[in-house]
Amino acid sequence: MIGVEQMRIVPALLAWLDLAGIAMFAASGALAAARARQTIVTFLFFAVVTATGGGTVRDLLIGAPVFWMQDSRALAACLIAGLAVWMTPRRWWRPKALDWFDAVGLAVYAVYGAAKALAFGISPLPAAGMGVVTACMGGIIRDVLAGEPSILLRPEIYVTAAALAAVAYVGLGELGVAPQIAAAVGALAGFGLRALAIGRGLALPAYRG
Amino acid sequence: MIGVEQMRIVPALLAWLDLAGIAMFAASGALAAARARQTIVTFLFFAVVTATGGGTVRDLLIGAPVFWMQDSRALAACLIAGLAVWMTPRRWWRPKALDWFDAVGLAVYAVYGAAKALAFGISPLPAAGMGVVTACMGGIIRDVLAGEPSILLRPEIYVTAAALAAVAYVGLGELGVAPQIAAAVGALAGFGLRALAIGRGLALPAYRG
Amino acid sequence: MIGVEQMRIVPALLAWLDLAGIAMFAASGALAAARARQTIVTFLFFAVVTATGGGTVRDLLIGAPVFWMQDSRALAACLIAGLAVWMTPRRWWRPKALDWFDAVGLAVYAVYGAAKALAFGISPLPAAGMGVVTACMGGIIRDVLAGEPSILLRPEIYVTAAALAAVAYVGLGELGVAPQIAAAVGALAGFGLRALAIGRGLALPAYRG
Numbered sequence: 001m002i003g004v005e006q007m008r009i010v011p012a013l014l015a016w017l018d019l020a021g022i023a024m025f026a027a028s029g030a031l032a033a034a035r036a037r038q039t040i041v042t043f044l045f046f047a048v049v050t051a052t053g054g055g056t057v058r059d060l061l062i063g064a065p066v067f068w069m070q071d072s073r074a075l076a077a078c079l080i081a082g083l084a085v086w087m088t089p090r091r092w093w094r095p096k097a098l099d100w101f102d103a104v105g106l107a108v109y110a111v112y113g114a115a116k117a118l119a120f121g122i123s124p125l126p127a128a129g130m131g132v133v134t135a136c137m138g139g140i141i142r143d144v145l146a147g148e149p150s151i152l153l154r155p156e157i158y159v160t161a162a163a164l165a166a167v168a169y170v171g172l173g174e175l176g177v178a179p180q181i182a183a184a185v186g187a188l189a190g191f192g193l194r195a196l197a198i199g200r201g202l203a204l205p206a207y208r209g
Numbered sequence: 210m211i212g213v214e215q216m217r218i219v220p221a222l223l224a225w226l227d228l229a230g231i232a233m234f235a236a237s238g239a240l241a242a243a244r245a246r247q248t249i250v251t252f253l254f255f256a257v258v259t260a261t262g263g264g265t266v267r268d269l270l271i272g273a274p275v276f277w278m279q280d281s282r283a284l285a286a287c288l289i290a291g292l293a294v295w296m297t298p299r300r301w302w303r304p305k306a307l308d309w310f311d312a313v314g315l316a317v318y319a320v321y322g323a324a325k326a327l328a329f330g331i332s333p334l335p336a337a338g339m340g341v342v343t344a345c346m347g348g349i350i351r352d353v354l355a356g357e358p359s360i361l362l363r364p365e366i367y368v369t370a371a372a373l374a375a376v377a378y379v380g381l382g383e384l385g386v387a388p389q390i391a392a393a394v395g396a397l398a399g400f401g402l403r404a405l406a407i408g409r410g411l412a413l414p415a416y417r418g
Numbered sequence: 419m420i421g422v423e424q425m426r427i428v429p430a431l432l433a434w435l436d437l438a439g440i441a442m443f444a445a446s447g448a449l450a451a452a453r454a455r456q457t458i459v460t461f462l463f464f465a466v467v468t469a470t471g472g473g474t475v476r477d478l479l480i481g482a483p484v485f486w487m488q489d490s491r492a493l494a495a496c497l498i499a500g501l502a503v504w505m506t507p508r509r510w511w512r513p514k515a516l517d518w519f520d521a522v523g524l525a526v527y528a529v530y531g532a533a534k535a536l537a538f539g540i541s542p543l544p545a546a547g548m549g550v551v552t553a554c555m556g557g558i559i560r561d562v563l564a565g566e567p568s569i570l571l572r573p574e575i576y577v578t579a580a581a582l583a584a585v586a587y588v589g590l591g592e593l594g595v596a597p598q599i600a601a602a603v604g605a606l607a608g609f610g611l612r613a614l615a616i617g618r619g620l621a622l623p624a625y626r627g
Contacts, residue, residue: 033416034416036362037415037416037417038361038362038415038416039364039412039413039414039415039416040413040416041368041369041372041413042361042362042368043416045361045368048338056270060269060478060484061474061484061487062484062487063483063484063487065272066269066270066271066272068335069270069271069272069331069332069335070330070331070332071332072332072333072334072335075334075335075338076334086416121488122487122488123487123488123489123490124490125490125493125494126486126487126490126493129466129493140563144353144562144563145349145353145359145361146362147358147362149565150563152456152460152463152563153454153456153460153564153565155457159459159460159463160459163459203457204457204458204459205457206455206456206457207451207452207455207456207457207458207461207504208455242625243625245571246624246625246626247570247571247624247625248573248621248622248623248624248625249622249625250577250578250581250622251570251571251577252625254570254577257547265479269478274481275478275479275480275481277544278479278480278481278540278541278544279539279540279541280541281541281542281543281544284543284544284547285543295625353562354558354562354568354570355571356567356571
């Protein structure tokens, strides 16, 4: 979900990893459509919205050109992933395996989103917020459209892991740490926290007032 | 839902047809409020959101000025349509008749949306997606706000017809067909497919996994 | 929810009042999370979305830089308000008291939103609409995310009061009345109408077809 500008300066490998991440998120959207026994058109729509939603909201908020408008490849990756889920047996798509891929995407996109916001001159605190938006908003929009309770309303640690990754990246950068190191620490911290949620059921306490 | 810029260069007749199309969509929004036995303010809000939603999301995504901001007429058309539904007996508004007007709007706005996106330098595949967004997003937002299951979650052919119109227009253009012919073929194909859904109940198969 | 540009030219007192208004809206978002017995992360998310939602949608529609991107203070005010609701006993937050603060914010932001839209060259009718969006959209997004019936679907006078404030401000300005006077009349009229709804249960009639 990084922008076209950045794609030019990152090595081709990273650009392909980015497309792979988009396809992963798109597959999770198509699987939400599968759970609701929808049609192929809904599969594709959910794939696109889930994979592009977070980066789209971020780009609108920071005033950047929306990342999937200048290049047909990101949208093509979403459509292919949606089609793949439609055409393959559902048992191929194990929830646990998907959770782990999603955890990688969550941590990486939280850092990417914050970095892109900083590159567009956004203040540190909202920039960290843009990391959370990039990582989580696509899934929230998907759940609202599908009429499912969104991840926001579950105690499971998810948004928190994205926030940790983004805040660590922005905070370490403010302290003078080199961007590559801040990015690695942020992504690993976010992934580690999310891993505890998947592996051990780590959750946040609910309000008791 | 075309932009102010385009309105200057299309003949006045088309500009009035555009306002008529906006008013039709607005009436469908107000009728959703009528089904839910809402107040006049909700009628007007739903009329505006339904009629402007698709074009607004498209304009934000492609980086165009939002089409109803520079000119009070589009918003006035929405408010007048909402008021008309409020003040007239409900039996005047036959669902079947509305479906046919809506089918015309769906096909025409899908082509318009794709054409406007191409005019703003958007790549072909996302430009076709902008046609779908223009035609369908207003209705989806309306359904989410009204708490009704959105057209996305029904097997009925609707989004598919918009996609056919937009993809045919963009695809024929890529093949070198003149824009006017591509637009006519796209709009007719989309309208024809939607007509089969209204007249004969054509629907997509659901996922069986 | 006014922009950074305006903040520079209004006295510091108004800038602080603006932050106080944002914090009030944020607290109402956090209280929605409290009603649903959510976690701290959901408290903060709802606080941010409720307080910034209306101004964000307005800024996107009128083509202004999103107001909370260039300055960490607005977002910090939301997070502090959300944290305050989480850490204090719920009985401190009386619904009636909150309703009165919310009524002040509703009327003031409706006028601000319309004024900012006019300052960005938006036509009078959509500018009045932007006042309504600024005042009401954050609460509507909050309700949709929380799965509660939105204020839009209740007969209580709320959106109407925002519309009265915005239309009075824009209309008086069009008639040549000085902006300060138009703003005062608009805000007082909107607050007065909302006060009748809170104090005496004034509501709109529902559609009977």
